[in-house]
Amino acid sequence: MRRLVILAEGSFSVFKAKTAVGVIRYSPNQTVAVVDSTQAGKTVQEVLGFGGEIPIVASVSDSLQFQPDTLLIGIAPTGGQLPPHFRKEVLCAIEHGLDVWSGLHEFLSEDSELSHAANAAGVTIWDVRKPRTGLVVASGRALHTRAFVVLTVGTDCNSGKMTTALELEKFAQGRGWDARFVATGQTGILIEGKGTPLDAVPGDFMAGEVECLVMEHDAEGADVIFVEGQGALLHPGFGPVTLALMLGAMPDAMLLCHVEGRTTYRPDHTVPLPSMSLVIQTYEALLQPYKAPRIHGICLNTVELTDAEANRAIEQQKAEFGLPVCDPVRTGVAEIWEALEPLVRQ
Template structure:
């Protein structure tokens, strides 16, 4: 999936910020792609970028209108359909993170065909993949793994892309989830791929590259989550990472959506190495990324110091304290040729 940039951000008439979470994520990480927003009567979200009409957006060079919002009830509101059709008529592609496929709505499908525009359903994948081969590919890879779902794996990978580029590394974020696909303009929502092709899809996302190039691959789920561990394992095998960063949320008591307790960071490290060795015998941890939002700064720093000592790894909150320490460790463990 390759989405043309830059974007016009469609926010619809969502009742709160949370419903536009994907749009905020894109605006945070790719402000240069987010030329403007389009909001309907009653919209409670605001990305703080110019409100544009469709024609203004086209004039400013927008290529794709991004529907970065969720709607309750599963059915696309009538007023959104009309707006999407108008965007296609105005000359924009449309990319959506909704569950419903844009092409399943006849008015939208007809307008796209009539005007020769692309429809992208980021939650769905029509790409044909091969099964994973597990063969070593050239280039270097880092995967963010987690003690649970939703503990900052995407955020850590994006922060590392930024931090490593600033330090002269040739590094690219590789998306495996829907928000990540919008942020990188390409990628696959791995949890929507047919099970037999999980690792094959990741091999496609992160192909052979220059020997000094880093792919920073967005992790999904957790090897210890009873709902999603299969996805996490296929992703680990396909990613064949040289390095991994463990992501953690210290206030979580049970894993997301189930009653199981979180694994320890030590268990995650041990299992990631044990399983990851299959496709990369050199796999090793290079850092711990903790979401410390719920902690005062002193408590956060103490927690990170304790974790760093306990695991002999740099530990940081990428948002609060940056990723310098992890980039230092990467530079030390993988010296450039």
């Protein structure tokens, strides 16, 4: 097990540091400190509402007292470049013998200054978003899985697709099913230890990468496979990744994830989100020629709402769409699983 210090300088919050948030909540590795000088002296619990007494410190140097062995880049900014003010902290970590894990699009192992320092210190830089070699084109093999395949899809990026898949995997395993999680983004890979960095894979091979991962789990005897969604089908920037996921996974069912109250696409917030009804219709229509999967539930992210507001939003969505609705973290996924389990049994 690794002892992580997470670098999220100036960005440690639920939506700005989703890699940090996901790793703290789900990774089997231990987070011993978070670096964000703007919130130094607080605990993770005070900032996120979970995470306990993990300290937030001002610098990597300040984190060394907690004996970390790995520095994790805790943000996933649009464009995926290392922020200039992060560089000195990464170098400090390397000089003190820490490995570096990064999910950025910019490969730190190919940065001459950082790679030279890592070689001199005898540490490793893991660029999570580096695709594997031997990529293949999808051929529709996932149309014929024994396992029941569930894909989480969204109205927007950063809407809870990974969280939904992980919570359902855990819940189904607790019910005795062989449930698996397919990681398709940097945070999921850091949690699971394997997967594909889908948005870094050349376009022709994206669906093939998803298909390969689904078929690997199917061959191992999985009962149900939860595939982590990315982006949103109608998102002006990230729609192609979502389409590749749909065609690679060939899901039997989909779950729609939405941040309650969000009305425009991230990160620019200039393009309005379509109506939920149109989003559902579009997802279901696209795969009609294949397994014709339906949206079987709605998973709301209500992190910015009070309990009363969240419960009211959940009940409103249930009444409007006639589907099970939950917040996977706040209310749990039992209701969603109850809708899926009879289909898994078939």
